[in-house]
Amino acid sequence: MSNHFIPYGRQLIENDDIEAVVDALSSDFLTQGPRIAEFEDMLASYVGAKYSVAVNSATSALHIACLALGLGDGDYLWTSPNTFVASANVGRLCGANVDFVDIDSKTYNMCPEKLELKLIKAKEIGKLPKIVIPVHFAGQSCDMEQIYSLSKIYDFKIIEDASHAVGATYKDSNVGSCRFSDITVFSFHPVKIITTAEGGVATTNSEEVFDRMSLFRSHGVTREEKFLEENHGPWYYQQIDLGLNYRMTDLQAALGISQMRKLDSLVLKRKELASKYNDLLKDLPVILPFQEEFSKSSLHLYPIKVKANKRKEVFEYLRSKNIGVNVHYIPVHTQPYYRKLGFEEGMFPESESYYAGAISLPLHPQLTDEEMNFVVQCLKESLR
Ligand SMILES: *Cc1c(COP(=O)(O)O)cnc(C)c1O
DSSP: OOOSOEESOOOOOOHHHHHHHHHHHTSSOSBSSHHHHHHHHHHHHHHTOSEEEEESOHHHHHHHHHHHTTOOTTOEEEEOSSSOTHHHHHHHHTTOEEEEOOBOTTTOSBOHHHHHHHHHHHHHTTOOOSEEEOBOGGGOOOOHHHHHHHHHHHTOEEEEEOTTOTTOEETTEETTSOTTSSEEEEEOOTTSSSOOSSOEEEEESOHHHHHHHHHHHBTTEEOGGGOSSOOOOTTOOEEOSOOOBOBOBHHHHHHHHHHHTTHHHHHHHHHHHHHHHHHHHTTSSSBOOOOOTTEEOOOSOEEEEOOGGGHHHHHHHHHHTTEEOBOOOOOGGGSHHHHHTTOOTTSSHHHHHHHHHEEEEOOOTTOOHHHHHHHHHHHHHHHO
């Protein structure tokens, strides 16, 4: 069959999504209007968090999260090497030092045991992290209860990078409820679970953290009740900190609202597709995604692992068949920017070994049975 391109991820935009955006476009507010708060409330109540702040990307959300928690010069931020570069970069943007905690070989998530060992050593040399950012890889939550209990012993803050994991659960709560963290961040880039074109949200249960994130989202300028000094009059606004313009538009929020209504059905569809893959691939010499019992993944990705010496060949074969396979992720510490800071290959061997064999197969709500069978057939051919 088919020589059309099959992407690894793709948005699902339907008529109601289009109507929602068009409505916003002809309303009084293109930005800073009522749809922002509506989207924020919808998301916060879905995940079970008290507050949420919508911004123009997950990267921005991670950045204001770090700023709100006071990350600055000389501090340490730790994250997973198996992530998109943004999870680490936001630490550098705050002037902090970045370091990594290697992943678990089964889940590819930050390994709590390795985190503990690294914390013990860091304590000895007085370099404990101020913030740890666990990344819920492929939509499956990290073991947050363990990471949270370490945060109480070693006194660090937690930002969950849940860019992959809106719609996922961990134990009895939704990812984003911040039951075991200070802040959770979601991404709404089109390849993620739901989309606002570009966009992100940070959730929290702390009013203080919420206020600070809101401040950094919009220039450090604040409302009357938060003024530090005398009000000059009705025209007056006051800048009380150094912020940015990270605002989401009402067009994006309108899309977000209409996408939120479909979140559960989109995740369900991904689960059905992933379990089909599980069936179709079970006898092949590849390692399939591991599902923890304590969580339900939202299945942002379907990452398989092939033998490292076969990966390039398999990848190139699938691409030659117009199958948009991808690799998640090139370990962040091996990027030239981080190597210049002193990181080297070999430092985080589990993420390097996973990377060496990693291939993400196409997984998105519009993937048809025919396309999936074609992907599986080509994968079989390439493994021969
Ligand atoms: C996509 C992604 C980001 C960045 O999201 P943007 O909304 O594109 O800024 C950050 N972290 C992870 C793990 C991601 O997958």
